[in-house]
Amino acid sequence: MKFFQLIGQISIKALAKLGRAGLFFMSILSSTGYLLFRPGLLIRQIYSIGVLTFWLIAISGLFVGMVLGLQGVYTLSTFGAESSLGIMVAASLVRELGPVVSALLFAGRAGSALTAEIGLMKATEQLSGMEMMAIDPLKYIIAPRFFAGFISLPLLAALFSASGILGGHLAGVDLLHVDSGAYWSQMQTAIDFNDDIINGVIKSIIFAWLVTWIALFEGYDAIPTSAGISRATTRTVVNSSFAILLFDFLLTALMFGAP
Amino acid sequence: MQSKSIEILVGLFVSLCIAALFFLALQVSNFRDLQDNGSYTVLAHFENAGGLKSKALISMAGVPIGRVAEISFDAENYDALVKMRIDARYKNLPTDTSASILTSGLLGDKYIGLTPGGLDEYLQEGDTIELTQSALVLERLISQFLFNSADKDE
Amino acid sequence: MISIRNLTFSRGDRKIFDNISLDIMPHKITAIMGPSGTGKTTLLKLIGGQLTPDSGSIVVNQQNVHQLSRSELYKLRKKMGMLFQSGALLTDMSVYDNIAFPIREHTQLTEAMIRTVVLMKLNAVGLRGARDLMPSELSGGMARRVAMARALALDPEMIMYDEPFTGQDPISLGVLVQLIKTLNHTLHLTSIVVSHDVQETASIADYIYLISAGKVIGHGTPDEIRNTESDWVQQFMQGKADGPVPFHYPANDFGHELFANDTQQ
Numbered sequence: 001m002k003f004f005q006l007i008g009q010i011s012i013k014a015l016a017k018l019g020r021a022g023l024f025f026m027s028i029l030s031s032t033g034y035l036l037f038r039p040g041l042l043i044r045q046i047y048s049i050g051v052l053t054f055w056l057i058a059i060s061g062l063f064v065g066m067v068l069g070l071q072g073v074y075t076l077s078t079f080g081a082e083s084s085l086g087i088m089v090a091a092s093l094v095r096e097l098g099p100v101v102s103a104l105l106f107a108g109r110a111g112s113a114l115t116a117e118i119g120l121m122k123a124t125e126q127l128s129g130m131e132m133m134a135i136d137p138l139k140y141i142i143a144p145r146f147f148a149g150f151i152s153l154p155l156l157a158a159l160f161s162a163s164g165i166l167g168g169h170l171a172g173v174d175l176l177h178v179d180s181g182a183y184w185s186q187m188q189t190a191i192d193f194n195d196d197i198i199n200g201v202i203k204s205i206i207f208a209w210l211v212t213w214i215a216l217f218e219g220y221d222a223i224p225t226s227a228g229i230s231r232a233t234t235r236t237v238v239n240s241s242f243a244i245l246l247f248d249f250l251l252t253a254l255m256f257g258a259p
Numbered sequence: 260m261q262s263k264s265i266e267i268l269v270g271l272f273v274s275l276c277i278a279a280l281f282f283l284a285l286q287v288s289n290f291r292d293l294q295d296n297g298s299y300t301v302l303a304h305f306e307n308a309g310g311l312k313s314k315a316l317i318s319m320a321g322v323p324i325g326r327v328a329e330i331s332f333d334a335e336n337y338d339a340l341v342k343m344r345i346d347a348r349y350k351n352l353p354t355d356t357s358a359s360i361l362t363s364g365l366l367g368d369k370y371i372g373l374t375p376g377g378l379d380e381y382l383q384e385g386d387t388i389e390l391t392q393s394a395l396v397l398e399r400l401i402s403q404f405l406f407n408s409a410d411k412d413e
Numbered sequence: 414m415i416s417i418r419n420l421t422f423s424r425g426d427r428k429i430f431d432n433i434s435l436d437i438m439p440h441k442i443t444a445i446m447g448p449s450g451t452g453k454t455t456l457l458k459l460i461g462g463q464l465t466p467d468s469g470s471i472v473v474n475q476q477n478v479h480q481l482s483r484s485e486l487y488k489l490r491k492k493m494g495m496l497f498q499s500g501a502l503l504t505d506m507s508v509y510d511n512i513a514f515p516i517r518e519h520t521q522l523t524e525a526m527i528r529t530v531v532l533m534k535l536n537a538v539g540l541r542g543a544r545d546l547m548p549s550e551l552s553g554g555m556a557r558r559v560a561m562a563r564a565l566a567l568d569p570e571m572i573m574y575d576e577p578f579t580g581q582d583p584i585s586l587g588v589l590v591q592l593i594k595t596l597n598h599t600l601h602l603t604s605i606v607v608s609h610d611v612q613e614t615a616s617i618a619d620y621i622y623l624i625s626a627g628k629v630i631g632h633g634t635p636d637e638i639r640n641t642e643s644d645w646v647q648q649f650m651q652g653k654a655d656g657p658v659p660f661h662y663p664a665n666d667f668g669h670e671l672f673a674n675d676t677q678q
């Protein structure tokens with residue numbers, strides 16, 4: 001009995017949280033109009049969310065690509081198929097690693113920062129203060145951050161894939177002397193613009209929505225104490241990582257599952 | 260930080276990332292192939308299209324000139340009907356061109372190789388290539404080889 | 414200006430307000446006093462529409478705060494200034510920008526005009542020289558005064574001060590007391606002052622409400638309050654340790670709890 005009661009309690013809590021998160025998202029959406037008049041707010045947030053994550057993503061992408069290049073040559077050479085290296089590197093980056101790894105890095109770098117920032121603003125009554133100054137924090141604080149994240153992550157994912165493909169070239173072609181022409185031409189025949197590139201971008205758009213939403217909501221919903229904020233920050237990273245991986249599975253099944 | 264320099268950095272960031280996206284489209288994928296200056300469809304019946312997939316390459320003299328659009332089963336002739344989209348740049352293929360399903364390398368992907376004929380008339384939208392050669396099915400080759408050598412032994 | 418009727422509000426199981434009614438008169442300074450933790454801050458938040466009462470009504474300017482639509486509520490708030498107990502300054506802006514912030518958001522004034530307004534407000538609280546500091550570089554008392562300047566930035570019709578005097582040295586305290594009084598008289602503001610500084614508050618307040626344990630215990634002009642018979646009021650106004658006002662947050666009998674602890678171990 002205790003056990004079922006516990007399960008009941010947990011699911012009711014989870015549902016209630018999901019409901020609050022849904023309402024929260026709706027009110028972000030309803031603040032979109034305001035942002036159109038205040039592009040400055042958005043630009044400032046793209047700076048702190050996107051620009052400051054640039055090097056992390058670019059360099060991680062490069063290294064992931066280089067590792068793929070090395071491992072690819074190593075594995076493919078046992079079949080004498082090094083010339084397919086381009087396909088292997090590009091397909092794994094564009095379809096999976098680009099969107100997923102950049103989203104995971106983004107959740108760790110930008111998502112946790114967002115949660116902590118919003119949570120601290122709540123704890124120090126800055127959000128209440130704004131409300132009393134008749135400035136809606138949802139419009140002024142939350143919405144710009146949401147859209148900045150929503151715009152930045154897909155761009156960063158493209159950056160990750162691109163620098164990864166260059167990294168694969170660096171390791172495979174420049175270091176291990178796979179033919180450069182084969183690297184690019186095989187890639188171009190195998191990677192389909194609609195199936196691979198566009199689907200990858202769609203994935204990263206969905207991840208962007210998930211991560212920014214989770215991060216902002218956890219901050220907004222945090223218990224306004226130092227322990228509460230630290231737990232909320234942890235939850236952001238954990239929950240968005242789970243959400244990214246779960247949705248990646250679902251989307252992959254949807255996009256590439258059917259022959 | 261000054262809002263002006265923030266704006267510049269954001270501008271740089273966005274354009275760099277969009278450049279990355281263009282790089283993915285133009286250098287990595289077949290985007291340029293898709294932006295064809297129009298194309299036309301040609302049909303071909305194959306007795307066996309085993310292993311051929313849609314979007315497989317169609318090449319002539321080793322140069323890609325189009326892609327397979329659709330593969331379906333033709334219930335009248337009990338064979339495979341393959342729709343091929345050929346780039347409009349290559350519109351002077353003789354009507355007696357032959358098509359065969361080939362494999363790139365031993366284990367590579369299947370593709371369709373076209374060999375030009377000698378007639379002066381050219382294939383038009385919706386025409387059918389008459390001369391076709393099916394996919395080589397490895398199992399069949401092996402069994403043929405085995406039977407042949409068994410015959411010789413007798 | 415503000416009339417509160419039969420207000421009941423609870424946090425969890427604890428009733429913070431139990432059916433209280435009070436009136437804030439326009440263009441006067443009304444002081445709200447009471448022991449720590451009775452819900453004075455909560456009352457201000459209820460008036461500002463940040464909390465919703467369980468029952469009862471709060472009417473500000475003939476508008477029932479909790480029946481307003483979101484946009485009407487925000488319109489009403491533009492006419493209210495509030496000094497938060499914690500200051501609630503925006504930490505990523507300088508002192509100057511903090512005060513300019515509501516002006517920039519709500520008016521079309523040019524930067525030059527905003528500058529004049531901001532410097533005037535800062536001068537009034539004696540912090541014109543601190544305009545380029547960040548909130549993290551301010552002392553507690555300074556932050557309180559900046560927050561006060563910000564609450565005044567939009568020239569509100571009514572202003573709520575949540576403990577404006579705590580953390581101020583005697584000189585700034587005197588200046589702030591005078592400032593609240595002058596603002597009230599020259600601009601005809603309606604002011605609500607929540608404070609524990611009995612003497613200072615009584616010297617400027619036109620009317621005083623004493624609340625404790627969710628009830629209004631006494632109210633009247635400072636003179637009336639001083640002359641009430643009630644033990645409770647006398648104890649609070651004179652700050653005596655002994656009397657009917659509990660110093661402790663509601664709890665079980667201390668001896669009993671000590672004993673209970675013994676038996677647990």
Ligand SMILES: Nc1ncnc2c1ncn2[C@@H]1O[C@H](COP(=O)(O)OP(=O)(O)OP(=O)(O)O)[C@@H](O)[C@H]1O
Pocket residue numbers: 424429448449450451452453454455456498
């Ligand atoms: N967020 C909250 N959740 C639960 N209880 C709260 C919360 N905020 C305040 N309380 C409770 O409400 C009561 C009133 O709090 P409030 O801050 O209004 O007191 P106060 O009269 O302003 O005290 P002080 O003079 O110390 O500032 C307190 O007893 C506190 O325990």
Ligand SMILES: [Mg+2]
Pocket residue numbers: 453454455498575
């Ligand atoms: Mg208080």
